[in-house]
Structure formats: structure tokens, C-alpha cells
Amino acid sequence: MSIRALGNGQPVDQVLASMEAMRTDDVRWRDGKCFTLAYSAGPEALALAEEAYRRFSGENALNTAAFPSLRAMQQDVVDTACGWVHGDDNTAGFMTSGGTESLVLAVRAAQKRAQREGRNLSNMNVVLPSSAHAALEKGADYFQVESRRVAVGADWRADVNAMSNAIDDETILVVGSAPQYPQGVLDPIDELASLAKERNINCHVDACMGGVTLTYLERLGEPIDPWDFRCDGVTSISIDLHKYGYTSKGSGVLVHRNKQLRSDQTFITNNWLGGMYGSSGILGTKSGGPIASSWAVMHHLGDDGYMRVTRSARESTLRIAQHIQNHPALELRAQPVSTLLSFGVTDVNRHDVFAIADTLISYGWYMDRQTPPDSVHLTVNAVHAPLVDEFLADLDRAVIESVGGNGTVGAYATTE
Numbered sequence: 001m002s003i004r005a006l007g008n009g010q011p012v013d014q015v016l017a018s019m020e021a022m023r024t025d026d027v028r029w030r031d032g033k034c035f036t037l038a039y040s041a042g043p044e045a046l047a048l049a050e051e052a053y054r055r056f057s058g059e060n061a062l063n064t065a066a067f068p069s070l071r072a073m074q075q076d077v078v079d080t081a082c083g084w085v086h087g088d089d090n091t092a093g094f095m096t097s098g099g100t101e102s103l104v105l106a107v108r109a110a111q112k113r114a115q116r117e118g119r120n121l122s123n124m125n126v127v128l129p130s131s132a133h134a135a136l137e138k139g140a141d142y143f144q145v146e147s148r149r150v151a152v153g154a155d156w157r158a159d160v161n162a163m164s165n166a167i168d169d170e171t172i173l174v175v176g177s178a179p180q181y182p183q184g185v186l187d188p189i190d191e192l193a194s195l196a197k198e199r200n201i202n203c204h205v206d207a208c209m210g211g212v213t214l215t216y217l218e219r220l221g222e223p224i225d226p227w228d229f230r231c232d233g234v235t236s237i238s239i240d241l242h243k244y245g246y247t248s249k250g251s252g253v254l255v256h257r258n259k260q261l262r263s264d265q266t267f268i269t270n271n272w273l274g275g276m277y278g279s280s281g282i283l284g285t286k287s288g289g290p291i292a293s294s295w296a297v298m299h300h301l302g303d304d305g306y307m308r309v310t311r312s313a314r315e316s317t318l319r320i321a322q323h324i325q326n327h328p329a330l331e332l333r334a335q336p337v338s339t340l341l342s343f344g345v346t347d348v349n350r351h352d353v354f355a356i357a358d359t360l361i362s363y364g365w366y367m368d369r370q371t372p373p374d375s376v377h378l379t380v381n382a383v384h385a386p387l388v389d390e391f392l393a394d395l396d397r398a399v400i401e402s403v404g405g406n407g408t409v410g411a412y413a414t415t416e
């Protein structure tokens with residue numbers, strides 16, 4: 001631990017120059033070198049996202065009575081998301097800061113519903129496949145609910161029978177993903193939702209990755225198993241806008257089947273000296289930046305734009321998946337349902353997939369490593385289309401160069 005004094009103020013140009021110098025080693029996601037963490041629908045959409053964010057970054061959506069602009073934009077964004085997931089007049093949601101806040105709130109909403117309905121539970125649990133996102137673990141930890149993980153099947157999809165067996169009288173929530181992050185496959189949402197409906201408990205669909213992509217893939221004519229409110233029993237769905245909505249960071253939507261279920265995610269109190277205080281999610285002060293950026297990009301791209309970027313990301317994904325499948329040293333974990341895929345090696349005595357990742361990173365690419373099993377994960381988006389050939393050539397080269405090497409075990413995120 002060290003202590004640093006701020007010192008005297010510096011001119012704007014100097015401050016900006018220092019920041020630009022600090023970012024020289026950052027991954028070049030705008031150039032398509034990065035298969036995780038950042039997304040680009042092209043320079044024009046990016047510039048608009050940043051400009052809209054800049055104009056509203058100081059506005060505060062904690063109280064939209066003061067900012068009717070933010071109220072209108074937020075409502076419009078949520079209503080559009082409700083349409084994407086086949087909601088109806090009862091469907092209602094709120095914008096969140098992204099997938100993690102949405103999932104944490106989905107756990108809290110299930111817990112609050114159980115309390116609201118007078119269920120006297122001392123050891124609440126959520127039943128979720130081993131593939132479901134880590135943020136659900138965070139939600140279970142925050143609210144002291146047991147996370148009951150159920151191993152996925154050989155196809156990496158949620159095992160409905162095993163999940164059914166794991167549910168008991170203290171289960172408050174069943175989760176499925178559309179798609180799940182690690183292997184990019186779609187859980188059998190319809191069947192999971194039925195399990196929840198039979199027991200009158202919540203079923204959350206984590207469509208943080210697929211909410212936009214699966215919607216537009218279906219409109220493009222791809223056969224996609226049902227995963228949204230068309231599945232009877234689904235009570236809430238999370239959709240990230242800062243991923244395949246191509247907006248600035250800090251933007252997601254959590255939608256509920258009706259307003260009563262939505263009320264389980266909100267908090268209101270007057271138990272202090274400051275009067276009535278209510279908020280829809282975890283944040284208090286809430287920047288207008290992500291709201292404005294989302295509204296701007298969504299209206300700039302429109303349905304035709306989302307079809308275009310979705311088709312592009314999907315085509316790149318399929319080309320990469322095909323190449324990996326044909327590669328004798330590489331093993332595609334599963335056929336991707338949307339734009340996420342992962343792969344390992346066919347012979348772990350000869351190759352280490354993390355060494356391959358190290359080599360690719362030394363070439364200037366960036367990607368996630370995950371385990372179990374040891375795999376490289378690619379999140380493919382619209383920025384990648386012009387680079388697929390170059391990436392695949394580098395992948396082939398990296399496989400050869402890293403024979404016998406030992407790679408670095410990576411972590412998805414750090415707590416430094």
C-alpha cells in the first residue's frame with residue numbers, strides 16, 4: 001500500500017496526454033483484436049455511443065422527475081427490450097448497470113417473492129446449471145441463499161432431470177441461460193420454465209449475451225429453440241446492451257413478466273432523515289450516460305442495423321467454428337447457437353490450449369481462458385468480420401509454435 005499526493009492541478013492537454021500514454025498497452029478492441037470484454041458495431045456507432053454518453057454523463061437518473069429526458073429514453077429502451085423478448089402489455093422492466101446487477105437482482109427478486117408470498121423458508125436455494133454465470137454466485141452470496149449447482153449434460157446444456165431432482169421446498173429460483181457463456185449453447189428453457197411453473201417459483205433466463213443476438217438471428221430465419229417469454233413459466237429475463245446491443249458500458253435491462261414480479265426488485269424506504277427514497281436497482285446516483293448511449297445506438301442501428309451486425313457476427317462465428325472443427329489438434333466444445341464458442345485441444349499430452357492462448361496474445365490478439373475443462377473462449381462480434389482470415393492463420397501458426405509449451409492459467413477477472 002502506498003500513499004500519493006495529488007499535487008497541483010495540471011492543464012487539460014497534459015492530463016489527456018498522460019492518459020493516452022497510459023493506454024498504449026491496452027488491448028486494441030476497436031481494431032477487432034479482442035474476443036472478449038468489448039464490442040464494436042463500427043466507428044460511426046461507437047462515436048455516437050461516446051457522444052451521447054458525454055452529453056448525458058452528468059445527468060442523474062436517480063430521480064427522473066428532474067430529468068424527463070432520461071425517463072423517456074429509459075422507458076423507450078426497456079419497451080424495446082420487452083418487444084425483443086416477446087413480452088406483452090404486462091411485461092415491465094428497468095435498466096440496470098449490466099448483467100451482474102441484473103442477475104443479483106433476479107436472485108433478490110426471487111427471495112423477496114418468497115417472503116411476499118409468506119413462505120417461511122430458513123434455507124432458501126437457487127437451482128442452476130454449472131454453466132450459469134458467476135454473477136449468480138455473487139447474488140447468492142450477497143443475499144445468503146444457497147447456490148445449488150447441477151452438472152450440465154454431455155452437450156453442455158442444463159440437465160433438466162437432474163435440475164428437477166435438485167429442486168426442493170426451499171427452492172426459490174430456477175435459472176437457464178440463452179446462451180450460457182462457457183460453451184455458447186442454449187439451455188432447454190421451455191423445460192426449465194415448466195419445472196418452475198409447476199412449483200410456482202421464479203424462472204430467470206440469463207440472456208445477457210443472447211438477448212439481442214438470438215432475437216435477430218430468429219428474424220434472419222435461423223431456427224432457435226424458444227428461450228424468452230413465449231416459454232410459459234419464465235418470470236424474468238436479463239439482456240445486456242453493452243454487449244451485443246453495442247452501447248457504452250454500464251447498460252443492461254432486467255424485464256419481468258409483470259409489474260408485481262418487478263416490484264420484487266425495487267427498494268423503498270423512509271427510515272432516515274431524508275424522506276422517501278426509492279430506487280429500481282442497486283445504484284443510487286445513476287449516470288445518464290449509459291441510458292443516453294443505449295437510446296442513441298439502438299435508434300441509430302434500428303432493426304435493419306441489428307440484423308446486419310448480427311448476421312456479420314454470426315458468419316464470423318461459423319467460419320471460426322468450422323475451422324476449429326476441421327483442425328486435427330483442436331476440439332470445438334460445442335456448435336455455437338449464437339456468437340460465443342470455446343475450444344480445447346484433442347491431445348492434452350501434445351498441446352496445452354493455454355500455451356496456444358499465450359502465443360495468440362503475443363501476436364496481439366486477446367481472449368479469455370476458462371476451466372474446467374481448460375479451454376479458450378471467443379466472443380465474436382461485428383468488429384471481427386474483416387479479421388477472420390488473419391485470426392485463423394495466426395491460430396494455425398500458434399498451434400504449431402506452442403507444441404509442448406505450458407500456458408498461463410488465466411482468470412476471467414481480477415481483484416487487484
Ligand SMILES: *Cc1c(COP(=O)(O)O)cnc(C)c1O
Nearest residue numbers: 098099100133135181206208209
Ligand atoms: C457477461 C455476462 C454476464 C455478466 O454481465 P456483466 O455485464 O459483465 O456484469 C452474465 N451472464 C452472461 C451469460 C454473460 O455473458
